[in-house]
Amino acid sequence: MIEKVFILHHTHVDFGYTDTRRKVLDDLVAMVDEATDLVKASADRPEPERFRWIHEGFWPVMEYLRRGGARREEMFEQIRGGRVELTALYMNPTDLFDRDSFERSTDYACDLARRENLPLVSAMFSDCPGIPWSLPDILASRGIKYLSAAPDFIMSFPLEVERPFYWEGPDGGRVLTWFTEWRHSWYAEGIVHKLAEDFAKGTENLLAYIRRISDEGYRWRGLAIHFGMDNVPAEPKLMDFVAHFNAAQSGIEARMATNREFFEFMEQQHGSQFAVHRAAWPDWWANGNGSAAFESACSRRTKNALRRMRELAAMGKAAPDPARLEEVYEQMLLFDEHTWGASISIRAPWSLQGRLQWQEKRIPALKALDQVRRIEREVTASLAEDGRVTVTNPFDHEWTGAIALPVSDKKKSAGGLKDVESGELAIGQREKAGAVRDHYALRIGPRATRRFELAAKAPKSSVPAAMENDYYRLDYDPQRGTIGQIVEKSSGRELCDAGAEWSFAEIIHERARQGSREEIYDISYGSTSPEAKRPRPELVRQGGHVKGRKPRLITGPVFNALVTTGNLPKVRFAREVRLYHALPRIDVILRLDKQVETAYESLYLAFPLAGQSPEVWIENAGAAFRAGIDQLPGSATDWLSVGDYVAVSQADHTTVLAPHDVPLVQVGDIHTGKWLKRLEVANGHVYSWVMNNLWFTNFPAYQEGQVQLVWSLTSGAGLVDHEAARRFVDNSRVGPVVAGVSEEQDSVVW
Secondary structure, X not given: OOOEEEEEEOOEOOOOEOOOHHHHHHHHHHXXXXXXXXXXXXXXXXXXXXXXXXXOOOHHHHHHHHOOOOOHHHHHHHHXXXXXXXXXXXXXXXXXXXXXXXXXXXXXXXXXXXXXXXXXXXXXXXXXXXXXXXXXXXXXXXXXOEEXXXXXXXOOOOOOOOOOEEEEOOOOOEEEEEEOOHHHOHHHHHHHOOOOOOHHHHHHHHHHHHHHHHHOOOOOOEEXXXXXXXXXXXXXXXXXXXXXXXXXXXXXEEEEEOHHHHHHHHHHXXXXXXXXXXXXXXXXXXXXXXXXXXXXXXXXXXXXXXXXXXXXXXXXXXXXXXXXXXXXXXXXXXXXXXOOOEOOOOOOOOOHHHHHHHHHHHHHHHHHHHHHHXXXXXXXXXXXXXXXXXXXXXXXXXXXXXEEEEOOOOOOOOOEEEEOOOOOEEEOEEEOOOOOEEEEEEEEOOOOEEEEEEEOOOOOOOXXXXXXXXXXXXEEOOOOOOEEEEEEOOOOEEOEOOOOOOOEOOEEEEEEOOOOHHHOXXXXXXXXXXXXXXXXXXEEEEEOOOOOOOOEEEOOOOEEEEEEEEEEOOEEEEEEEEEEOOOOOXXXXXXXXXXXXXXXXXXXXXXXXXXXXXEEEEEEOOEEEEOOOOEOOOOOOOOEEOOOOEEEEEOOEEEEEEEOOOOEEEEOOXXXXXXXXXXXXXXXXXXXXXXXXXXXXXOXXXXXXXXXXXXXXXXXXXXXXXXXXXXXXXXXXXXXXXXXXXXXXXXXXX
């Protein structure tokens, strides 16, 4: 029997969407003082009616303090008194956040709370229907006990778990978690109930809702109702609604409340009865991260550089200026947060507002990568020695891989790198696609540095004209360049499913047969059945490799490569499958030249890996889970976010795929448009979702220009070894620290 209704009042922090970022930021900062005024003005009202305000994210509070925060002490006192609530998350995250991003950004609020003796026990996220599984561990380790979520169920499904529940992370950290109900517009549920618009009608609606969920089996004494909208200021009428509701009936008390008040009541009344769920919460809205392939890749490459510098600092070698590094994080997080553009981004993509708000979103991704590269060059300059190239492995394991050095004199052929101490010579191989670079295969011990001199000449090596090394043999069609099979030579195992519809590393274009965007998404914001809202359009797909486009085989002392080119609707591509002679590693490099298309389309890259009902592990933000198994029911199934790797594992064998740049995969098949309630993994097929313009708002309507994207693959015997997978990511994607490259050049060319 519900005895108390806790009205949780906040604004939804949409950094953009409703207006430019500057205007939204100004409005959100102004709301800090507005809330302070309302709390102060309501001090003499009965306790349930006294105004409460929840800061959904810490970012507006931080900006308020940056601007001087004239009434900061008053705000702090209201937080200490429980009338205003500080929450732990910096802003509403997407799956582009890695674990470091979560930890660092959460510490902003934690550090302030510690300095100013402020209570901080809750975190919030709104809109995105899902969040990385590492979050409970991160929050619990910082003393954050509660998570209040308002997931948007447009283009998603609601969770099928009883609320609230204890959400347990892979390391055992727990947070008591509440999420809003799908029928009443997530964080706007109090607005949908008309609580502030019409007190009598709002009372009627709220009582009807209480009866409904009670009849459906809701069994707790407390109920939370979120009241907020995108960047909308505080609503003082809620205090009068509470007074009206409590006077109009007896038995149920409404009150304005903070998350802490609600959760503490629920724990006191029922704490031992709530279910514990130890599973991931994949985000349905992560598909939007594929709407900006270049910018998302910039964000991931920024994280690579930050990881290198963290590891280098741990060696005591060199450390960047913390203030400058903070600027990188700020720019990166501004891109990684969930608001991507204007509300009119799809219906008016060529409008001033649509273009402006997208530029405001994308520029921080580019700035972050540019800034971190400049910082890395300056940091590594301290490791450089005159006339020498130094390569430092900052990791606690051996690094094996290839470095690529830019070429200053393109008329000269590739020479070699001679180890100053051992005299060992690494022979170079010239690459001319895109930037001109010389590649060298190296091996460096844990936390070690090797010093090299550039050798003008190197002995020629005999290289077979085949896609084969000591580890793999690639069989391909000489007429089209399609790869039919990859054989792991140590075991004789075929790594690809010979019966798959698409060949290994095939590029696939997808469109809706009718061509209408409405074929692919729903635009109904109301409370219709989630199942009825899911369109299942007829989709048309075509591969890029056709007869008449013969592949080109490149041979050299470092790698052999198979290069194919082709055209698909509104995109030209060149695909290179690279096989390193000395490494159990296959790279796929995809170079795209994309033209504008505002009708729905997607691009995929196929990895039809062999396996009968394998376990497909997805790593994201420091937590790995089995697709379709270790997931909260109702969480995303059609697509999943990947941070470092995907592992297709059976009892005796595992194949690991590390996407360098593309953060989305679909497992088992291409599922776009299916809206699966459950993901049943019958095979090892993985489809990297390279690009899409699926959405009807917020995300860009089109993509354009050139981009280069990379994937790395390896395999081995036995069940998945997550530490080995992490080492492979360090070796293939993150890479070592290279110094001694001139200022005009870039050792991390992209």
